[in-house]
Amino acid sequence: MRRFIKYCLLFTLPAYLLLTVVDYKFSQVAKHSSDYSIEAWYDLMNGDIAADVVVMGSSRAWEHVNPLILDSILSINSYNLGIDGRSFDSQILKYHLYREHNTKKPQLIIQNIDVFSLINRIGIKKIQFFPYFWDKSMRATFFPVEPFTVWEKYLPMYRYVHINPRSDMPGLSVFIPDGKKTLTKGYRGETLPWNGKALSALDSIPFLLNDTIAHKFDQYLSEVKAEGINIVFVFSPLYIGATEKMPSLNQIYAYYRQIADRYSIPILDYTYMSLCNDTTYFYNAMHLNKRGSNIFTDSLANDIKKLGILK
Amino acid sequence: MLFNSFEFLIFCPVVFLLYWFVFKGHKWQNLLIVVASYVFYGWWDWRFLGLIALTSLLSYCSGLLIDHYNGNRRMQRAVSAANIVFNLAILFIFKYYNFFAGSLNALLHSSFGYELDWATVNIVLPVGISFYTFQALSYSIDVYHHKVRATHDIIELFAYISFFPQLVAGPIERATNLLPQFQRQRRFDYGQAVDGMRQMLWGFLKKLVIADNCALLVDEAWGNYQNLPGLSLFLLGVLFTLQIYCDFSGYSDIAIGCARLFGFNLMRNFNYPYFSRSIPEFWRRWHISLTTWFRDYIYFPLGGSRCSKMKAIRNVYIVWALSGLWHGADWTFVCWGLYHATLLAIYNLSGINTKHNHGVAWGRLLPNFKEACQMAISFFLAVIGWIIFRAESMEQLIGFFKAMATNGLYSSSMVTGGTYLLFGLIMLTVEWLQRDKQHALQFTDAKPFNYRPVRWGVYYLILMVLFIYSGTGQTFIYFQF
Numbered sequence: 001m002r003r004f005i006k007y008c009l010l011f012t013l014p015a016y017l018l019l020t021v022v023d024y025k026f027s028q029v030a031k032h033s034s035d036y037s038i039e040a041w042y043d044l045m046n047g048d049i050a051a052d053v054v055v056m057g058s059s060r061a062w063e064h065v066n067p068l069i070l071d072s073i074l075s076i077n078s079y080n081l082g083i084d085g086r087s088f089d090s091q092i093l094k095y096h097l098y099r100e101h102n103t104k105k106p107q108l109i110i111q112n113i114d115v116f117s118l119i120n121r122i123g124i125k126k127i128q129f130f131p132y133f134w135d136k137s138m139r140a141t142f143f144p145v146e147p148f149t150v151w152e153k154y155l156p157m158y159r160y161v162h163i164n165p166r167s168d169m170p171g172l173s174v175f176i177p178d179g180k181k182t183l184t185k186g187y188r189g190e191t192l193p194w195n196g197k198a199l200s201a202l203d204s205i206p207f208l209l210n211d212t213i214a215h216k217f218d219q220y221l222s223e224v225k226a227e228g229i230n231i232v233f234v235f236s237p238l239y240i241g242a243t244e245k246m247p248s249l250n251q252i253y254a255y256y257r258q259i260a261d262r263y264s265i266p267i268l269d270y271t272y273m274s275l276c277n278d279t280t281y282f283y284n285a286m287h288l289n290k291r292g293s294n295i296f297t298d299s300l301a302n303d304i305k306k307l308g309i310l311k
Numbered sequence: 312m313l314f315n316s317f318e319f320l321i322f323c324p325v326v327f328l329l330y331w332f333v334f335k336g337h338k339w340q341n342l343l344i345v346v347a348s349y350v351f352y353g354w355w356d357w358r359f360l361g362l363i364a365l366t367s368l369l370s371y372c373s374g375l376l377i378d379h380y381n382g383n384r385r386m387q388r389a390v391s392a393a394n395i396v397f398n399l400a401i402l403f404i405f406k407y408y409n410f411f412a413g414s415l416n417a418l419l420h421s422s423f424g425y426e427l428d429w430a431t432v433n434i435v436l437p438v439g440i441s442f443y444t445f446q447a448l449s450y451s452i453d454v455y456h457h458k459v460r461a462t463h464d465i466i467e468l469f470a471y472i473s474f475f476p477q478l479v480a481g482p483i484e485r486a487t488n489l490l491p492q493f494q495r496q497r498r499f500d501y502g503q504a505v506d507g508m509r510q511m512l513w514g515f516l517k518k519l520v521i522a523d524n525c526a527l528l529v530d531e532a533w534g535n536y537q538n539l540p541g542l543s544l545f546l547l548g549v550l551f552t553l554q555i556y557c558d559f560s561g562y563s564d565i566a567i568g569c570a571r572l573f574g575f576n577l578m579r580n581f582n583y584p585y586f587s588r589s590i591p592e593f594w595r596r597w598h599i600s601l602t603t604w605f606r607d608y609i610y611f612p613l614g615g616s617r618c619s620k621m622k623a624i625r626n627v628y629i630v631w632a633l634s635g636l637w638h639g640a641d642w643t644f645v646c647w648g649l650y651h652a653t654l655l656a657i658y659n660l661s662g663i664n665t666k667h668n669h670g671v672a673w674g675r676l677l678p679n680f681k682e683a684c685q686m687a688i689s690f691f692l693a694v695i696g697w698i699i700f701r702a703e704s705m706e707q708l709i710g711f712f713k714a715m716a717t718n719g720l721y722s723s724s725m726v727t728g729g730t731y732l733l734f735g736l737i738m739l740t741v742e743w744l745q746r747d748k749q750h751a752l753q754f755t756d757a758k759p760f761n762y763r764p765v766r767w768g769v770y771y772l773i774l775m776v777l778f779i780y781s782g783t784g785q786t787f788i789y790f791q792f
Contacts, residue, residue: 001331001499011767015774150317161779 016156023133023156030131030160032177037084037128039183044081044097045132050104052310053078055186056095057112058086063287064236065110066297067185073301074310076107080186085124087210088117088217093141095220100137107310109224109231110300111265114286115252118217119208127174130159189290192283199241199285209255221263230309233260235269237296240276242285268303270296312354314565315519322351327572337496341470344573348475352438355479359437362401367472369397370447374454374461374468391455395448402444405437410640439479441637445604447472450486452608459486467493476569480562482580482600489577497574507571509752509770514564516773517557521738523782525554525731533701536711537718544715548698550728552690553735555697556585559598564750583670583746585739588685590654590692591665601637605630616659624659628652638700643708647699654692670746734780 031042040062043049053076055065062082070078083094099105129146132138152159160175182188224231233256243249253271260267273296275281281292288296304310312318326347334343353360373394380386419425450471453459462468471490477483529551536544563580570577580600587593594602606615613626628649635648658665671686672678678686702708738751745751752769754760760769 001501004499004501004504007505011770015771154317158778162781 019156023160026157026160026175027131027134029177030175033131033175034178034180034182035127035174036182036188037125038131038175039181040083040186041128041132043079043186044094045101045135045138047101047103049079049098049102050077051079051102051106052076052104053108053110054095054098054106055080055082055110055112056091057082058091058114058117059084060114060236060287061110061112062183062186063188063190064112064293064296065234065300066187066189066294068187069294069297070301070304073298074305076310078185080183082112082186087119087213088220089145089213090142091117092216092220093145097137097141105227106229108304109229110234110304111231112234112236113253113256114236115246115249118213118252118255119210131175133159187293189293190283190287191290194279194282194289195284196279199239199245218259221259221265225263231263231265232304232307232309233265233267234300235267235271236300237270237273237276237281237288237292239279239282239285240272243271243276266307266309268300270299273299312351314562314569315515318354322347323569323572330573331499337493338464338466340497340573341464341466341493344470344475345466345473348470348473348478351475352473352478355438362405362437362440363443363473363478364469366398366401366444366447367469369394370450370472371462371465371468373451375463377451377454378461378463387455391451394451398444398448402440405440407636407640414642442481442483443472443478445483445601445637449483449604449608450490453486459490462490462494464494474570474575476566476573476575477577480559480566481598482563482566482578483604484577484600485604489575492575499574503571503574506753507568509754510564510568510571510750512568512770512773513750513752514561514566514568516561516777517564517738518561519777519781521731521734522554522558522561524734524780525550525557525728527782528728528731529554529701536707536714539714540718541715541720544711544718545694546728546732548694548701550731550735551701552585552694552697553731555700556581557735557738568750579749583742585690585693586671586686586743586746587689588667588671588682589658589663589665589689590651591658592667593689593693594651594655601634605634609633620660624656627655627659631655642705643699643702646705646708647696650696650699654696 030038031045033039053067053070053074055061055067055070055078059082062080062084065080065082067078067080070076081091081094081098083090095109126146126148129138129142148159151162221231235253235256238246238249249271253269257267259265270276275288275292275295281288281295283289312322326343330340330343334340349360349363352363373390376390377387380390450459450468454461462471467490470493471484471486474484474489529547532539532543532547536547539547560581567577567580578600580598582596582599584593584596587596610626610630613629614622615626616623618626631648631652632645633648634651635644635646638644638647671682698711699708702711742751745753748755752773754766759765
C-alpha cells in the first residue's frame with residue numbers, strides 16, 4: 001500500500017510541479033501576445049498609463065474613441081480602457097485594476113454608454129485573463145466573477161491547451177507573441193467593411209436591468225465623484241437603422257439621464273450625428289469603423305473642450 | 312458524479328484512503344462503499360437515491376423470504392416473481408411510461424382523434440436505472456435457483472447493488488461473482504491496483520479523446536444528414552461506431568479499473584468487439600454482462616437453441632426485441648434489436664460456424680485474407696446497426712438511409728472527421744496488438760515494458776494526449792439506459 005501511494009506521488013507530483021513552472025513561464029510570455037484582448041491589459045498591468053483622460057466602456061468605447069485624436073485636440077494624455085463585450089461590472093473592475101497599478105489620477109473619465117452595459121455579460125473573451133493567472137491583483141479582482149472551470153483553475157497549462165473549439169477562441173497559437181501591435185493606447189480601429197450584422201436582432205432587445213450591476217455602477221460614480229474626477233456620459237453613434245429598430249433605446253437612455261442628473265454629469269449625445277445615416281462609417285449596426293471613429297472622436301474632443309472641464 | 316469530472320478526481324482518492332486506512336474490517340468497508348456510492352449517485356440527483364434503496368430493499372427482503380421458505384418451492388417462486396414484478400414495475404414507470412403512453416396517445420389520436428391528457432406526464436429517467444435493476448434481479452433469481460445463498464447482511468446487499476464504479480453503466484454484475492467479494496476480507500494487492508490504474512487510464516483515453524471528439528462532430532453533422540452525400544453519412548456512421556465503443560468500453564475500463572483499486576474484480580464487459588469475425592462473435596464480445604444476462608435469464612428459460620430451429624429463432628427475436636427496449640424507450644431501439652436478431656437468425660440458418668476456439672489471428676501479427684474479409688463484413692454490419700441505434704426517430708432513421716442511397720456518393724459538403732478517424736485507428740491498432748490481454752495497457756514482462764521508465768513514459772504520453780486532445784466533457788451515452 002505504501003509502495004503504491006509512494007509511486008503515485010512520485011509519478012504525479014514532479015509532473016504537476018513541472019507543469020506549474022511551465023504555466024508560470026508561458027504566462028509571462030503570453031502577456032506579450034498580440035491578441036487585442038490580451039494586449040489591452042499589458043500597459044495597464046505594467047503601470048505604463050499616466051493618463052489625464054481615460055475612456056471607459058465596452059467594445060463601443062474601445063472601437064469608437066481614438067486617444068491620439070483626443071491628445072492632439074485637448075493637449076492631454078489619454079488612454080482607452082474599453083473592454084470587449086462586457087457590462088459595467090467588468091468595466092468597473094478594470095477601472096479598479098487600472099487605479100491600483102497606475103499612480104496618476106485621471107482628470108476626466110469619458111464613460112461611453114451602451115445598451116448592454118446593465119445586463120450580465122461574463123465569459124466573453126475569457127482568454128484575456130489567462131496570462132494573468134499568477135497575478136494577485138487580477139486574481140482578486142476578476143477571478144471571483146469569471147466562469148473558470150475547476151480544471152482551468154487547478155490544472156496548470158490546461159486553460160491554454162484546452163480551449164473550447166466551439167467558442168471564438170482560436171487556439172494555443174494566439175498566446176504566442178508575434179511582435180505585432182493591434183491597439184493604439186487601448187483603441188482599436190476596425191477596418192472591416194459594413195456587414196449589417198446585429199441589425200436584425202436589435203428589435204428584440206428589451207430594456208433589461210441587473211440590479212446588482214446598476215448598484216455597482218452607482219457606487220462607482222459616487223467614488224469617482226468623491227475623488228474629484230470629472231465624468232462625462234457619451235451616447236456614441238449607432239447606425240440610424242439600429243436606432244430606429246430598437247424600441248428600448250429611449251428607455252435605456254432615459255435611465256442614464258436620470259443618473260446623470262443625480263450626479264450632475266454632462267451628457268454628450270451623438271445618437272443622431274450626421275454620420276449615423278451612412279454605412280460608410282460603420283462596420284456593423286453598433287460599431288463605427290476606423291474612419292467613422294476618427295470623425296466621431298474629433299467631434300467628441302471639441303465638445304469636451306467646449307465643456308471646459310479639463311484644466 | 313461523472314468519472315471525467317473534477318469531483319471524481321477528489322472523491323476517488325478520498326474514498327480510497329478511507330477504505331484502506333480507516334475502515335479496515337470488510338463490514339466497515341462495505342458500509343463506506345454504500346455511503347460513498349450514494350454520495351456518488353446523489354451528486355447527480357439525490358431524489359432518486361430512494362429508488363436505489365427501494366430496489367435494494369425489495370431484493371434483500373425477497374432473498375430473506377426465499378431463504379425462509381426453504382423447501383416450499385411454490386412460495387419461493389411466488390416471492391421471486393413478486394420481486395421481479397415490483398422491480399420491473401419501477402423500471403417501467405420511470406423508463407417506459409412516457410414511451411408507451413406517448414405511443415398509445417399517438418395511436419388514439421391518429422385513429423379516433425382522441426387525446427389522453429393524463430398520459431402525457433413527463434417522468435424523468437433516473438440515471439442507470441436499467442443497470443442496477445438488472446443487477447438486483449440477478450440476485451433474487453440466483454437465490455431462487457440456489458446459485459447463491461441469500462445474504463442476511465443488508466449492508467452487504469446494498470453495497471452489491473450500489474457499488475459506485477459500476478452503478479450507473481455497468482458491467483451488470485452477477486450476485487455469484489460480486490456478492491461473495493463483499494462477504495470476505497479484501498486485501499490490498501499492489502499489482503492489481505497498478506493494473507487497475509492502467510485500465511482506468513486507457514478508459515479515460517478512449518472516452519475523453521476519441522468518444523468526446525467524435526461526439527462533437529457526429530452531433531453537429533447528424534442533424535444535417537439530408538444535405539450530406541452517401542459517403543459522408545457512412546463516415547458519420549463509422550465515427551459513431553468509434554464513439555459508442557470508446558464511450559462505453561471506456562466507461563467499463565474505468566469502472567473495472569476503479570473497482571480493482573478497492574480489491575474487487577468485476578466481470579469483463581468488452582473483449583475487442585470490432586475484431587469479431589461474425590455478428591454472433593461480436594455479441595459475445597460487446598457488452599458481455601448484458602448479453603449474458605439476457606442469455607441466462609431469458610434466452611435459456613425460453614428454451615435457447617435446444618429446441619426446434621423455428622423456436623430458437625423466435626427466442627432470438629424475443630430476446631433482441633427486449634434488448635432493444637432495454638437500451639431505450641423508442642421504436643428505433645426496437646428496430647435495432649430486430650436488425651441484430653435478423654442477422655443472428657441468418658447466421659444461424661446459414662450454418663456458418665461462429666464459434667472459434669481462439670481470437671482472430673491467434674499467434675499471428677496479422678489476420679489472413681479470410682479473417683480480414685470476415686472482420687470487414689462484421690464491422691460494416693455493426694456500423695449499419697449503430698446508425699439505426701443513433702437515429703432520434705423512425706422518420707430520421709428512414710431519412711438517413713434514404714439520403715445515404717440517393718444523395719450521391721461524394722460532394723463538396725463532406726464531413727471532415729479525418730483526425731478523429733486517425734485517433735480511432737491508432738487506438739484500434741494498440742488494441743489489436745494487445746488483443747490477448749484484458750485491456751490494452753496490460754503490459755507483459757517482456758522488454759522494454761519491464762523497465763519502469765518506459766512504462767512511465769507511456770503513461771506520461773497518454774496523459775499528454777489526454778491533456779491536449781480531450782474533447783469537451785460529455786456525459787456517457789449509456790447513462791441514459
